[in-house]
Amino acid sequence: MTSPPPSSRVPARELIARVAEEFTELPSPAGRPGADGDGPLGWPGYGRARAAAAERSGESESVVCGTGRAGGTEAVLIAFEFSFLGGSIGEHTGDRIESAFTTARELSLPVVSLIATGGSRMQEGMRALVQLQRIARQAVLLRTAGLPHLSVLHGPVTGGGWAALGAGADVRLALPGAQIGFAGSRVRPAGADPDAYTAEGQLAAGHVDAVVPPAGLRAAVRRWLSMLTTPARGPAVPPHALGAPSEPGTGWEAVLRARAPDRPRAGTYLDSWFSERLELACTDPGIRCGFGRREGRSVAYVAQLGNATRPAGYRAAGRLLRLADRLSVPALTLVDTPGAANDAEAERDGVGAAISEVFGAVAASRIPVTTLLVGEGGSGGALALTAPGRTWAAPDSYYSVIAPELAVAILKRRPEEVRETADRLRLRPQDLVELGVARGIAAPAGVTR
Template sequence: MSEPAAPARALLAAVAGDRFTELPYRPTAAHRADEGDAPIGWPGYGAARALAARRSGEAEAVVCGLGRVGGGEAVLIAFEFGFLGGSIGRAVGERIAGALITARELSLPVVSLIASGGSRVQEGMFALAQLQRIATQLVRLRAVGLPHLAVLAGPVTGGGWATLGAGADVRLALPGVQVGFAGARVRPPGADPAAYTAEAQAAIGQVDELVPPGDLGPAVARWLSLLTTPAAGPAPPPAALRSVAAPGTGWAAVELARDPARPRADAYLRAYFTERVALGCPDPGLRCGFGRHAGRAVAYVAQLGTATTPAGFRAATRLLRLADRLSVPVLTLVDTPGAANGAEAERDGVGSAIAESIMAVAAATIPVTTLVIGEGGSGGAVALTSPGRTWVTPDSYYSVVAPESAAAVVKRGPEQVRVTADQLRLRPADLVELGVARGIVPVG
């Protein structure tokens, strides 16, 4: 069982300290003139609102304003769970929409501190329509390249999760909070409560970071800094981390790339970035996130030498599209024998996942830099490769398909795999000569 949600003012203080100014609330003319605070005449609704206001000290279930987070200003939206469970009615929707409009007008990022049970039943369809109103403003925020970071302070269910929560660019959560579309009172009988937690959402990549309450302020500031300080121009390729003699044959290049002692993506990421934050990714063979290189933000996708799964490609696509919206250049580190190709991967849509990743690279308006650091196998590699801006390390190879698979495709026996590797022209020097790679990076 999760702890009760912190009051809105406590959440605001955790993120912005005393540097918060509340925005004024001005109801729309329709709200004032027509149904006011009881749009469908729900019995006792006015009294329930008045009691919630007295108990919580807030006029509504959300508090919106401007705050100083780390070194920059942001629009903050904080839910008050003590006001009717942080539920979203018309006044809440208007306040949130107004805050998102203010963010666009001032070119500021948005931080939502969410503790909400979803749409307010006592307002009927007027409440549900607020999800569309909020979504419209979130789309407009995305269109101008401003980031939206959500903190799931919990519980976060129903429309609170399905709009501001799951719809945010980055999602942080306090450990143990309840997160899921279905609230505890409307789930199927016998539903496993463990599936409706921040930890469960993190396991499937829907939560990017679990943050202890005491670390919330620094974590939000770190994320906002990396999302709003993009590097200018393409990310330079990292230096190679191992010196090796140039392979004389294709098979020798394959053996170098498959050497267990070869530096892997984590070593390259540590050497390249001074700090990093990671987006959620359910594929353990892939890293996605934002880091600081030479003082500015660069996004990254890095393969760890395993067959990339459909979930991994979807995570990479999310990173690429987010970085493009925020004008942050991207570095991809390619190292995979190929995409996962078993029955489970097919059932999970591996072909479409690869297609979306390839198209995300092709559609990017920001520069994408690729370094092949090990195996560059087939579609699993090309899905994350930037044409025209690809480099290779001395201990890598890049091929239309792995030599063993290539021999099988052209109906050759295992004894001809090494000859096939030579014919594939997959060595680093071959790739440069053919124009596939721009160069072999030197050892740093």
Template sequence: MTARELIATVVSGRFTELPQRESVHGARGPIDWDGYDEARARARKRTGESESVVCGVGRAGDTEAVVIAFEFGFLGGSIGEGAGQRVENALITARDLSLPVVSLLASGGSRMQEGMSALAQLQRVARQMVRLREAGLAHVAVLAGPVTGGGWATLGAGADVRLAFPGVQVGFAGSRVRPQGADPSAYTAEGQLAIGQVDALVPPEELGETVADWLALLTTPARGPVAPPRALRAMPLPETGWQAVERARAADRPRADRYLRAFFTRRRPLASVDPGLLCGFGRHQGRTVGYVAQCGTATRPAGFRAATRLLRLADRLSIPVLTLVDTPGAANDEAAERDGVGAAIAEAITAVSASRIPVTTLLIGEGGSGGAVALTSAGHTWVTPDSYYAVLVPERAAALLKRGPEEVPATVEQLRVRPQDLVELGIARGIVGPR
């Protein structure tokens, strides 16, 4: 798709192109590349564009946004001084008008015919992206054509939400510069989705609706901290600590997916390569709330990193967050240690604590050790009647104290893990009742 076709897919109605300044260098560019003027002239004739990028302001759904669209037919959508200047101007305009940004990307990276002047444009773009973030403005990127090199490493991978057309080439190394014999599947949108660098694959016919929905979610936050969801089943409080543990481990207990379905009218997920950790944004009572939900398994380092990304993005956009805690603990196998589980937990704890809008936590099942506390908001935590919270899961706690398996129930009683114990100890603010 051309830049104009991409814009028409996303923008409904009028698109106002931003004014552009001419480059200070002559036709042969900053390093006087022989034949560069003829190559640009051919590109202009072929595409009808004066540069590899088209920038303007338009409305995507109900949200006005600054749109940056790359034309791959113009020297492979490469980024030189002219393109860098246009992107910089577009990002400044977004900040001046307090508008979100949509980048429609099809770029092979830096323009060889401009040498280091082209590579320096990445710093120019990155500087304005930092200022856009500081202003609390959202950035959605669409990987619509080949997106490699600096195009991927700035506007693509640096965006808040990253969408891609199926089958598109995505990666830092383009096809002509990657190592010989490299697996081509690693350089695709599907490959980037598998490692959590792309949030969703979107067919072209669904792009307009998807971008409009994301912009609406990222620009209409709920006001203040959210109230916790109600419990999804009614039951009396547990009489013993071991009964609390058994209820939290019951196969028929409501899990995170049921709580999310009941709480949100619609949701858009962000990438998480840990299947036991869900995160994203959704609609609750007509406004946007972020969510991080554990699904009852040991949370892996990648899950904590996905949670941290969501928490930091939500904080920057002033969107309140709900965390659903349900895990026997953080993964502690050899693979988790090699993947930096301790550092991942530390970043998640810090992200929760640093949030300027209080994070709301609901303990819906098992609350095991550091894996649970990493996503628990101090002073803003509620619990369901079929949950427990422990400094260490019961069996491991007993083993640590050199006690046998038969002493696990007694150990749990000493740890005071029941919902009512957590309220009495000041760990939780209250026990939520049924809907």
């Protein structure tokens, strides 16, 4: 797919009006010496090009910045005007973006970036390119302040505009067919797959969180802003158990229950526990990450769906947990995996490092993380997502240092000793409580334990 033709690109102020019902433009920062001429490089004709761009677009620079209200959330908005020299980033652009981020920090507001840019402005050379460093620093300062950044990629979004601003946002939304990628259409290798540079291609690769049709953009921005700015107070209460109401009698019975195909999976728990959910990108189909609404407040979640978790799943989980921690949103993890993926592809993709990333995210978290074991708890692949001291187990779950069958193989025991080994591993929910691994066993709905 190619980027939309110029006639279909939405002007900055029109896009602002589509996502915010109120908008007050910020004053432009003071000009720079020589800004009205041919720029810092003395580029012939640059001054005339700027004047023509201003007349054509009605804007004095490639970004419009201000404060607005989207739904019930006030935010700072940064909107690129593509008809002003391709939305390119020059020194004045950097001035305005820095001022917008500074305003967001001073007023404790989230930032919404509405991006359409071809990258750095050629006529300002390196003075333009170093604006990416300024923008990156402002994004870091916003994160340090615990404020969210939502980017809307309406395209094209290429070069430093993608690398320094769009891709660095906490949540990344894109319009259908938008051209998104570090390499613009004129500098890509010959024969490059064009689909890799589209919103849909970036979604498939996990670099964009959602592709949103124009008609749904206002609602999507409002929902995300509300979700990211209204955290629940205190730790998440573990969900009620949705499967077997009583504990298993033996270790092997616990294993069979957890592996039963009709046992409630994490998706069922998510549907039951949350009234609304918004998900972040994850290319591992065995894991889901996002934010959900519980009793009117936001809780972050990571849910394993019963499969072996792949490196991409752990990386998505780490991203979610770090974001939740920065925004002071409590987190819920639903653990259900026979273990981490252990095939050659997983090793090449760095499964060990990805698991380490999640262990670190949980250990470093300043917000409360609550865990409910809803099925299989297989070794370190499950433990990485388990909160020390705040873990509960469903009656139809088990947790083990390793699956009983693999324990038999490692210990060189006979295959018929699997059931006995399951008992010796003390992997039942009630065993986990006695061992101090779990705080309790989740009660069925309507039952208090």
